[in-house]
Each structure stands twice: as structure tokens, then as C-alpha cells.
Amino acid sequence: AQRVTQPEKLLSVFKGAPVELKCNYSYSGSPELFWYVQYSRQRLQLLLRHISRESIKGFTADLNKGETSFHLKKPFAQEEDSAMYYCALTTGGYNKLIFGAGTRLAVHP
Amino acid sequence: DGGITQSPKYLFRKEGQNVTLSCEQNLNHDAMYWYRQDPGQGLRLIYYSQIVNDFQKGDIAEGYSVSREKKESFPLTVTSAQKNPTAFYLCASSGWTSHTGELFFGEGSRLTVL
Numbered sequence: 001a002q003r004v005t006q007p008e009k010l011l012s013v014f015k016g017a018p019v020e021l022k023c024n025y026s027y028s029g030s031p032e033l034f035w036y037v038q039y040s041r042q043r044l045q046l047l048l049r050h051i052s053r054e055s056i057k058g059f060t061a062d063l064n065k066g067e068t069s070f071h072l073k074k075p076f077a078q079e080e081d082s083a084m085y086y087c088a089l090t091t092g093g094y095n096k097l098i099f100g101a102g103t104r105l106a107v108h109p
Numbered sequence: 110d111g112g113i114t115q116s117p118k119y120l121f122r123k124e125g126q127n128v129t130l131s132c133e134q135n136l137n138h139d140a141m142y143w144y145r146q147d148p149g150q151g152l153r154l155i156y157y158s159q160i161v162n163d164f165q166k167g168d169i170a171e172g173y174s175v176s177r178e179k180k181e182s183f184p185l186t187v188t189s190a191q192k193n194p195t196a197f198y199l200c201a202s203s204g205w206t207s208h209t210g211e212l213f214f215g216e217g218s219r220l221t222v223l
Contacts, residue, residue: 004151006151009149032210034210043214043216044199044214045213045214046210046212049210049211086151086152088210090210096142096154096167097210097212098154099144099151099153101149101150101151102151
């Protein structure tokens, strides 16, 4: 069965430090991977998708099929990055997503 | 204001009672979804619907029921058969033709069983 694993429940860093939120998946085929973010008192929303190879708010994520990983990275964390981050995948040509348990990022001044 | 509206935000229910959570969208999206969110478990898919009058079970459909009589509406009923219904419920929608993985979420409904 397909599964998304986010091993860290909480990641705490200081402003300006690099950030890496880990995401591993289990799927034998070619999945599509996404990162969703939920800021305090806001709705869950799409941050980025691997197929777009984009950088959003300074965040990037590279799909590593060999390691079945899709880690989210940012070189210099900002306080406004504090939020709950969810990794998700879909295995078919449809928007039925499987989510990980989420990682809370706390960026301290 | 376009988007997804869930109601009520908070709901209390006695054991043995059914309760229906409302989800309405004005984004003209074909697909709609219901997820359950529990601490430490992320989001788990309950039901989803690709088109009107059609829906499929997700990973945790037992004890829940849905209907899709209108494109804009996808209500979720939590029945008395659901063994652990206290949770946060999220509704979402997406454009069927896009296949982009972008779901648009509501603000959620928190159900507490007393």
C-alpha cells in the first residue's frame, strides 16, 4: 500500500538557519509528490509540487526516486515559515491524495 | 467570496446519534473529498466524489456516508456505527480536469462525541 512518512513531529530552528523537513514514501511506481502547508488560523493549502520544479517562498523539494524521498528545504528560515507541513502523494491521474502525519516547523527569533 | 464553506465549525453529539456535516463549494469543481484529521495521523481520506451522483470509499469509510446530489454540495454523515467519531473533519475540492494535485480545503468542522 502507498504510504507517506514524515519522521519528525516537530522541527525547531532559529531564524536564518537552514531547514529540511523530511518526507519518505512507499510506492513502486512513479508517484506525484506535493507539500501542503497550514499556517496558524489559515486553511491547508498547496505549497509546491515536484513536477513543477518550482521554488515557493524560498522552499524547494527534490524527488529522489532511489531513496523514495521528497524532502522540503529552505536555506534560511524565517519566522513566518512557522506552520504545519504535510507531504502528500498521488499515484494515479487523479487528485486523490495520501498525506503524511505532518511536521510542525517552529522558527524562533 | 469564492471557496469552500464547511458548517458547523463545532458540533457536539451524544453517543448513538447521527450527525451531518455540510460542505459547499462555489469553485465549479467537479471533485470533492472528505478527510479526517487526528493528532499524529495526518489526514485520512473518508470518501471522495468525482462527479454528481457518484462517490467512492476512501481508506476509512466505515461508519460514514455521503451524497452528491449537486455539484456544489457534498455532505458527510457520521453515523452511530462510527466507533471513534471525535475528530476534525476537512472537506476539499479540486478540478477534475487539472490533475495537478491541488486541493482547496475548507476551514474544517470539529466533532465531539459526549
